[in-house]
Amino acid sequence: MSIRIYKEVYFEASHRLLHYEGKCFRLHGHQWRAELWVEGDIDADSQILVDYNMIKKVIDRYDHEVILNEEDPMVPCISNFQEVVTTKGDPTSELLSERIAREVEEECSKYGIAARVAKCRIWESTTCFAEWTP
Template structure:
């Protein structure tokens, strides 16, 4: 029987969109809110689809980080002082949704779990979020 679980996690991080015309071209920070729905089969012994802490640990990798496009010329400059998390393309909330969903799916797979992200929302502010819904994942 399939079960759906939900987890919400917050993290603080800065990013910039180097291909954007407007304020978000500049390095700036957000309190990001991540909402994740995971579908799967609960383990017979534990009754758990995936440990909520596993989801939190995946998302926490972004906490207090600088997130930039891997091609951003700021990356080597900042790496002299601080680790930089890079993405293929600009780190939009849409792209972070896919990245985090893939990371959670990989963690579930590594643990041998029948669990996949069904839906994820990445809030960039209190009024803006990107939502990805994954069918047939």
């Protein structure tokens, strides 16, 4: 039986946009909101598609982290004090929506769960989000 589930997770993280002319070029933080719609066939024994906590654990990798473009000259400096999450390209809500969706799918695959992310929405503020769909 095919089904779709929904999970919403909040996380705090800072980022900056290296290739952007404007205030987002400066290191700053957000309370991000991730919304994921995951679909597939439920497990015959457990009657569960994906454990909601598994989705949360993937998103929690970003909680209280600094997220920077891997080319950002701040990476080596900040790395002297704490781990930095790096991205191929500027860590925009657009980039993070696809990246998080793919990470959730990889985690499902790792555990043999036949599920895919139908939609991933990443809110950078209360008024703007990016939405990735396959």
